[in-house]
Amino acid sequence: MANREALRELQTRLASRLQAARTEGTSVSSWLAVESAGSFYLLPLGQSGEIFPWASVQAVPYTQSWFLGVANLRGGLVGVVDLAGLLGSAAPRTEQALAESSLLAFNAALDVNAALLVDRLAGLRGTDAFVSSEPPAEDAPSFFGTTYIDSSGTRWQELNLQILSQHPAFLSISA
Template identity: 70%
Template sequence: MANREALKELQTRLAARLQAARSEGVAVASWLAAESAGQRLLLPLAQAGEIFPWSGVQRVPYTQPWFLGVANLRGALSGVIDLAALLGAQPVRSEQALAEASVLSLGEALEVNAALLVERLAGLRSADAFVASEPPAGGGQAYFGPCYIDAQDQRWQEIDLQALARDPAFLAISS
């Protein structure tokens, strides 16, 4: 229950920060920053949906290892994808780690009932939070956007959720 309270508090803080930034004419955040299996990720806010605490999934047999199962998110069944595993990491998920994780649903405009499991939410980011950017790596996934570098020389990989939602490998959950 404390995890739900913390998540609700985070969502309230994020909403207040967005509203304050809009009213003050400050550059509005473009991404939700998240971390999963040691990877720093930027997820476009315009393509993201709601954030939920991990509440478990109903496993589905004969699916890809990164497809965790189906969850009821506000009355809608959504497939839950382990984002780190989809990106090629092999995370070990203990019950404690899952209890601290969050699930981010994809935006309704993407027309896919899916959500992404991420280990940690790291707040909002706008373009001015970064000192440099690099184009997507050649040979990378089609849903990889630019890589951004912050003042601490940390690399943040943008994930284009719209491109991800249309990627044939993402849509083919059967093993």
């Protein structure tokens, strides 16, 4: 119950900050920052959907280990993908860790009934939060965007959710 209240409070704060930025004419944040298995990611706000607390997930047999199953989110069945597992950083998930994690649905405009499991929401970020950037490596997946580095040296990998949702690895859930 406390997790739901904390999540609701975070969503309210994020909505308030976005509205304040729009009315003040300041630059609006471009990304939702998340952490998954010790890695840091930037997800475009325009491609990100609603944030949910961890929900009961019904496992689906004969699928990839990163495809956790399906969950009922607001009355709709949604496939749940472990972001870290999909990107090759599978971490064992305890019930306690899952209870503290969040599900981030894809924006409805992308027409994808899926949500990403992330360990922690780190708030909103704009380009002004970073001191430098690097283009994606030549061998990086097509959905990897620019890598941004903040003042503490933390590397944040931008993920294009629209490209990810159409990537063959994402679409091939069968084991």
